[in-house]
Amino acid sequence: MVEPGLPVVTAEHNPLRQPDDKRLPRIAGPCSMVMFGVTGDLARKKLMPAIYDLANRGLLPPGFSLVGFARRDWDDQDFAEVVHDSVRKHARTPFREDVWRSLAEGFRFVQGAFDDTEAFTQLARTVTALDEERGTGGNHAFYLSIPPGWFAPVCEQLQASGLSDPRPGTWRRVVIEKPFGHDLSSAQELNDIVESVFPPDSVFRIDHYLGKETVQNLLALRFANQLFEPVWNANYVDHVQITMAEDIGIGGRAGYYDEVGAAKDVIQNHLLQLLALTAMEEPVGFTADAVRAEKEKVLTSVRLPEDLSAATCRGRYTAGRQGGELVGGYLEEDGVAEDSTTETYAAVTVDVHTRRWAGVPFYLRTGKRLGKRVTEIAVVFKRAPHLPFTSTATEQLGHNAIVIRVQPDEGVTMRFGSKVPGTQMEVRDVTMDFGYGASFTESSPEAYERLILDVLLGDPPLFPRHEEVELSWKILDPIVAHWEADDRAPHDYPAGTWGPPQADELMRRDGREWRLP
Known part of the structure; x- marks a missing residue:
């Protein structure tokens, strides 16, 4: 220092x-x-x-x-x-x-x-x-x-x-x-105006999630270690869950939030950026152009399921208890219209059509007034093809998983099976945990510290360029259009829970369950 x-x-x-x-x-x-x-x-x-x-x-x-x-x-x-x-x-x-x-x-x-x-x-x-x-x-x-x-x-x-x-x-x-527009056409119009004044390399689009230490550690985890990359593909991975959950409501942001909703506020930028970093190939170097090129390849290859009714879910919080305190529902928030159909919860299933990820669904979810504040990327692995144990010995054994915790407890958790001490052969899930606070003496800087310094240095790898923004809108726009064509209101869920039951059904149809962070 x-x-x-x-x-x-x-x-x-x-x-x-x-x-x-x-x-x-x-x-x-x-x-x-x-x-x-x-x-x-x-x-x-x-x-x-x-x-x-x-x-x-x-x-x-x-x-x-x-x-x-x-x-x-x-x-x-x-x-x-x-x-x-x-x-x-x-x-x-x-x-x-x-x-x-x-x-x-x-x-x-x-x-x-x-x-x-x-x-x-x-x-x-x-x-x-x-x-x-x-x-x-x-x-x-x-x-x-x-x-x-x-x-x-x-x-x-x-x-x-x-x-x-x-x-x-x-x-x-x-x-x-952010937000960089409210759909593809508005994003393109905004990009044209801004880049007519400033050269593309002089435009820094801030996504503060990309400045977080744990998001950057995802790249170190994957590409600095021989341990993970060989199994980071469809041969071993069953599915990926990316979650950004908030335990707060909209506060005083009704004027903004009621026009936007959870999907545009979080999925279009934060979660699709995390998906791109999780699924990208190794860049030739960590220059801005190299990293962005690999992220753009991923976003270009994202495909939506044909049945968006079954593959997506939107919800809206109602009154409930949050941290022991009774809180009101979304429609009771100051500034929210009584007939609002804005979602405060969104879950989306997408596929990445590349050789590495073919057949591996990516589940993205975000919401307000959920069970706790947490952002994480969970890479969930397939079960072992053969278990030389009795069924009763492994009945409490789940899927192996690597979980990258972005906030608030920054770190990485690995879940795997281990024998329970005793005379019987019984295998249960255990976790191995790495926490930034326990491993490093220096506290992690705030995301904006890193990003502001990068702006002043002219170092742009953590900033999405306009191609990434437009590709993200191409993914989300059909989902929003599908919801707007549906006359039904978002599904209700009580504040303090983990979303509407329909989101759980979305996973069960695929034979899977949401992680409980």
């Missing part, structure tokens, strides 16, 4: 460091970040704390600057107080006054609306001044933490004001939060 306050030595300026020396961290060069939507929850709870944590770890350049852009009648000091409060409350690393003072010197604020041309002119003057005052070197990232409807207008304002045009030897990048 580079201690704040000490001179920053990068790899380029360290003559003793070899190119592959991992002892020094990657440190961003001179740059700033302009943040649109600084008054929103994402900026206050995740983005600003992540920037402080990066500074506290010595990973930002000494002159790094943060520019806030919003309607509020603030000056630079008001903005600094907002960041200070957010950092104090949400930062992962301890608060250090010397780090804060150094970071706060680079805070600037520009008041204006997203369609205010004069405000963007002022923003351009502010950015230019930072190059002179702070040594940001003409390198600026624009983080659009704003509703998707404003992506295009803001990009057009950045172009009109000259902010999107770098001088030779400098860079300009734009960061876009």
Whole structure:
């Protein structure tokens, strides 16, 4: 770790460091970040704390600057107080006054609306001044933490004001939060607008799940070990379950969520990205182009079952008990229409038509107000073709499984059969567990720390490009259209349970069951 306050030595300026020396961290060069939507929850709870944590770890350049852009009648000091409060409350690393003072010197604020041309002119003057005052070197990232409807207008304002045009030897990048459209055609339209202003390699589409340590560890698990890859295929794998379960409701997001629903909110981006990483072939290297190429091959090969009524399920939570507390149903949430047909639970079956995965179903599910908060990838193996034991000796033996836990308890679990101590031959399931917290002394950085640093470094492997986004919509659009053509409301399930009974029936028709995380 580079201690704040000490001179920053990068790899380029360290003559003793070899190119592959991992002892020094990657440190961003001179740059700033302009943040649109600084008054929103994402900026206050995740983005600003992540920037402080990066500074506290010595990973930002000494002159790094943060520019806030919003309607509020603030000056630079008001903005600094907002960041200070957010950092104090949400930062992962301890608060250090010397780090804060150094970071706060680079805070600037520009008041204006997203369609205010004069405000963007002022923003351009502010950015230019930072190059002179702070040594940001003409390198600026624009983080659009704003509703998707404003992506295009803001990009057009950045172009009109000259902010999107770098001088030779400098860079300009734009960061876009999901959702990337609401269907294939809107995603294509958005991509066309954004990439008409910024080159494709300068567009960073944030999927914060891809910044999580355990998601990246999936690639290490598969490709750094000889143990797993030989059985990571249809010869040995029975099926794969990918789950993202939340124990909370929609909170104050009714305006957004009721228009989107569980499938568009989670399956189109998070779960299909996890599927691609689970099913992809080994890339020729871990460059952005190589990793993305393999993910795109997987998404291109995904096929939906013919009978979508049997292969998919959508649900909606009703009143129930969550953690011992009585909570209301979805239709009782503030801002939700009484006749809403939006799903809060979605389960989908897909196939991956490649030699490696032919015949192996992938089950994806997500939901609000489920039994617990958990995200995991479970690779469930076929039973042994022959068991030289009596049926009673193995009656409690299930399928072997490798479970990658993405959150909240990051790690990997292996489930296999073992003899029960005693005089009888009895085989039961046991687990072997790896937890990040128990194996490494350094705590895992927040996903946004990794992703923001990658933006500043210009390192894009963890960011989906527009081809992946469009392929994901091609998979989901037919499912959404099928549900919309069905007049029936989503199936009810009580809050605190694991979804509607129809989702369990979906699995039973295939002779399988959902894992209980």
